[in-house]
Amino acid sequence: MPAASSDKVVAPLEQRPLVFAKDLTTHDRLVLTHLAEDLEEHRKASSSDDESHSSPVERRSPKGEKSKPNMPPTAPQSTPKKPCTTRTKATLDALKAKNDPSDAHFDPTVFVSVDLPDVQLPKFLQRYVLSPYIKWARHAVRNESDVVMITHLILYFTTSVPSALYLFYSFDYWHAFAHVIMQGYYMGTYTLMMHQHIHGRGILSKRFWLFDTVFPYITDPLMGHTWNTYFYHHVKHHHVEGNGPNDLSSTLRYQRDDVWHFLHYIGRFYFLIWFDLPRYFLRKGKTTMAAKAAFFEIGNYLAIYLLAAYVNKRAAVFVFVLPLAFMRIGLMVGNWGQHAFVDDEEPDSDFRSSITLIDVPVSLT
Numbered sequence: 001m002p003a004a005s006s007d008k009v010v011a012p013l014e015q016r017p018l019v020f021a022k023d024l025t026t027h028d029r030l031v032l033t034h035l036a037e038d039l040e041e042h043r044k045a046s047s048s049d050d051e052s053h054s055s056p057v058e059r060r061s062p063k064g065e066k067s068k069p070n071m072p073p074t075a076p077q078s079t080p081k082k083p084c085t086t087r088t089k090a091t092l093d094a095l096k097a098k099n100d101p102s103d104a105h106f107d108p109t110v111f112v113s114v115d116l117p118d119v120q121l122p123k124f125l126q127r128y129v130l131s132p133y134i135k136w137a138r139h140a141v142r143n144e145s146d147v148v149m150i151t152h153l154i155l156y157f158t159t160s161v162p163s164a165l166y167l168f169y170s171f172d173y174w175h176a177f178a179h180v181i182m183q184g185y186y187m188g189t190y191t192l193m194m195h196q197h198i199h200g201r202g203i204l205s206k207r208f209w210l211f212d213t214v215f216p217y218i219t220d221p222l223m224g225h226t227w228n229t230y231f232y233h234h235v236k237h238h239h240v241e242g243n244g245p246n247d248l249s250s251t252l253r254y255q256r257d258d259v260w261h262f263l264h265y266i267g268r269f270y271f272l273i274w275f276d277l278p279r280y281f282l283r284k285g286k287t288t289m290a291a292k293a294a295f296f297e298i299g300n301y302l303a304i305y306l307l308a309a310y311v312n313k314r315a316a317v318f319v320f321v322l323p324l325a326f327m328r329i330g331l332m333v334g335n336w337g338q339h340a341f342v343d344d345e346e347p348d349s350d351f352r353s354s355i356t357l358i359d360v361p362v363s364l365t
Helices: 025-050 087-097 122-140 145-158 160-167 172-200 206-222 231-241 259-281 288-312 313-336
Strands: none
Touching: 025 087, 025 172, 087 206, 087 313, 122 145, 145 160, 145 172, 145 206, 160 172, 160 206, 172 231, 172 313, 206 288, 206 313, 231 259, 231 288, 259 313, 288 313
């Protein structure tokens, strides 16, 4: 007996409406809306072409002879219309305005959870708190659009740092678990901030160079990073090797659907990066860099040990050890997922290998 056919008709993929993620930035939404409008124009043009080029109908004369097909009048040849440039220019102008500090429509990033135009505050707070803060912070950061960096530094130094200090002063398990949850919530955005810090050698304006240099030594261990290891591993090693055969975080030698390969990949980084990273620099003839990488990595471990042995063991575990354990798993799971397609013939090629992120509103690579 034949299976009953479903009455539901699924539209072809190219005809389905586009759905944008709710948490897109205003810049991304501008670009994607523009592309969606381009796509809609293309669909309409294609539909119009299909109708105008439909099969002509043959007619027969009364004597039964075939006459010429009923063809539409031949239009003179013309140059294909160029895409509408007015809308494109308007989109580009809007993007430039949002990124130009001298423009009235400049839109700095102040918070990660909401865009500035969507912030609704009482007029008093808007006028006497938020606006003066943004005005000051724009000149405190290296790039005026990065006010969010100041926002998060204030957040970390008013929550994470006091919380950690109080745990060492008076440990309580309820406080300790709440602290770890808070740090877990912060880790992603903090790592993105430090990604910019290590690539740009800082995020603050030059007049704050001392604080810009020192603060990572305070906040990095609280967020699961060891001193300077992110810089040496990511900038001085990973970006040099590009996930190729000599990259310590390369997935090239692993079978990506094998759980044992996955565990080996994580375990190698988890337990041996303190040894592998300096050894990598030694192989490359960079003795000074090897010494610095080893000094900061092992020095950070030693500092945690001393705090555990002579100050407060339980606080050291919750403040430093658990964030370190979670962060290192997160970093390697991220590498495993993002570095999915390495060309086996030319693994060192920046053109034949690719990094693909699926089901995320914005690519962070």
